[in-house]
Amino acid sequence: xxxxxxxxxxxxxxxxxxxxxxxxxxxxxxxxxxxxxxxxxxxxxxxxxxxxxxxxxxxxxxxxxxxxxxxxxxxxxxxxxxxxxxxxxxxxxxxxxxxxxxxxxxxxxxxxxxxxxxxxxxxxxxxxxxxxxxxxxxxxxxxxxxxxxxxxxxxxxxxxxxxxxxxxxxxxxxxxxxxxxxxxxxxxxxxxxxxxxxxxxxxxxxxxxxxxxxxxxxxxxxxxxxxxxxxxxxxxxxxxxxx
Amino acid sequence: xxxxxxxxxxxxxxxxxxxxxxxxxxxxxxxxxxxxxxxxxxxxxxxxxxxxxxxxxxxxxxxxxxxxxxxxxxxxxxxxxxxxxxxxxxxxxxxxxxxxxxxxxxxxxxxxxxxxxxxxxxxxxxxxxxxxxxxxxxxxxxxxxxxxxxxxxxxxxxxxxxxxxxxxxxxxxxxxxxxx
Numbered sequence: 344x345x346x347x348x349x350x351x352x353x354x355x356x357x358x359x360x361x362x363x364x365x366x367x368x369x370x371x372x373x374x375x376x377x378x379x380x381x382x383x384x385x386x387x388x389x390x391x392x393x394x395x396x397x398x399x400x401x402x403x404x405x406x407x408x409x410x411x412x413x414x415x416x417x418x419x420x421x422x423x424x425x426x427x428x429x430x431x432x433x434x435x436x437x438x439x440x441x442x443x444x445x446x447x448x449x450x451x452x453x454x455x456x457x458x459x460x461x462x463x464x465x466x467x468x469x470x471x472x473x474x475x476x477x478x479x480x481x482x483x484x485x486x487x488x489x490x491x492x493x494x495x496x497x498x499x500x501x502x503x504x505x506x507x508x509x510x511x512x513x514x515x516x517x518x519x520x521x522x523x524x525x526x527x528x529x530x531x532x533x534x535x536x537x538x539x540x541x542x543x544x545x546x547x548x549x550x551x552x553x554x555x556x557x558x559x560x561x562x563x564x565x566x567x568x569x570x571x572x573x574x575x576x577x578x579x580x581x582x583x584x585x586x
Numbered sequence: 587x588x589x590x591x592x593x594x595x596x597x598x599x600x601x602x603x604x605x606x607x608x609x610x611x612x613x614x615x616x617x618x619x620x621x622x623x624x625x626x627x628x629x630x631x632x633x634x635x636x637x638x639x640x641x642x643x644x645x646x647x648x649x650x651x652x653x654x655x656x657x658x659x660x661x662x663x664x665x666x667x668x669x670x671x672x673x674x675x676x677x678x679x680x681x682x683x684x685x686x687x688x689x690x691x692x693x694x695x696x697x698x699x700x701x702x703x704x705x706x707x708x709x710x711x712x713x714x715x716x717x718x719x720x721x722x723x724x725x726x727x728x729x730x731x732x733x734x735x736x737x738x739x740x741x742x743x744x745x746x747x748x749x750x751x752x753x754x755x756x757x758x759x760x761x762x763x764x765x766x
Contacts, residue, residue: 397659
């Protein structure tokens with residue numbers, strides 16, 4: 344299911360262990376470290392070794408902690424705000440400004456400048472989230488459920504981990520399920536393929552209730568709930584607003 | 587639905603939200619992790635101001651390249667990102683205090699354990715104690731203080747081959763003991 348991009352010479356477990364342990368220790372040369380980080384970006388299996396060695400070494404000595412100066416966060420915020428402003432102008436002016444877009448932008452400015460300048464950009468925050476993992480590999484993708492402003496408007500989105508892919512996996516018939524946290528009852532939420540489109544999948548009121556009351560979400564290979572589980576993840580509530 | 591989340595699960599959720607460019611989640615991540623990561627940096631660069639600058643650089647990297655970070659292992663990923671920044675700084679600019687004593691620079695800093703459980707910590711301590719003094723010292727200098735092979739050679743006054751061998755064998759023995 345998971346396509347390995349790591350060159351064959353790095354498939355030797357002893358070499359992998361050695362490289363990762365030295366990476367965690369910090370004794371690799373810069374060139375070797377960059378090479379390893381490139382490999383990690385291609386194949387997340389390296390990270391599973393990293394986490395093992397991190398847990399081995401991080402307990403060697405108690406971590407110390409101290410308050411950094413307040414300007415650290417101040418500078419971070421300022422940099423992010425500056426970057427957002429740059430993106431804003433890139434979006435509006437882009438590379439088509441000379442003719443039509445210039446006219447549109449001026450009109451837009453005249454009619455909505457006060458709103459644009461006074462309203463903070465809103466970032467939709469999911470109400471529920473599940474980090475989906477396969478039996479072999481963790482962290483494939485994230486499912487996020489958003490509460491709608493009225494029944495039937497709630498939705499679910501899928502966000503892929505950039506370094507995962509599903510080549511070789513047959514997802515055509517795969518189905519998404521919610522498991523009730525109290526009764527263990529399973530509710531079918533529909534085809535997995537419906538989550539992969541550009542638009543979020545709208546949830547019926549019943550489906551939304553099922554997500555809300557679920558302990559975990561999982562994806563089976565077909566419509567039979569006893570069929571092979573391809574992915575599953577604990578469903579975590581992010582907001583405690585009344586639903 | 588009320589789910590009691592562990593710190594690791596909280597970080598996973600925050601990290602997933604940061605991948606969606608959620609600034610509030612990023613601020614929460616900073617609030618929850620900055621003290622430990624600052625401590626980690628101080629141990630390597632041995633200077634609070636430099637550590638603070640690197641901390642700032644590190645969090646900006648977290649924001650801008652979060653897409654590359656694994657959701658499941660955010661803490662390990664962030665620790666290594668900060669460690670690499672600090673090690674690169676030391677390699678490039680040298681150490682301000684080559685032979686500092688921790689007590690001089692870290693008088694009021696509090697300590698905390700990161701290892702998952704008391705059993706894990708006991709096992710790790712037992713396994714690490716079973717290594718020879720030289721191997722323990724070489725591994726600690728590299729991992730805790732970010733010493734390069736050459737710096738360890740200078741500090742412990744042994745040939746490079748010996749130092750490399752201590753570290754390699756020490757890590758192998760540590761893993762064999764933990765996995766046994």
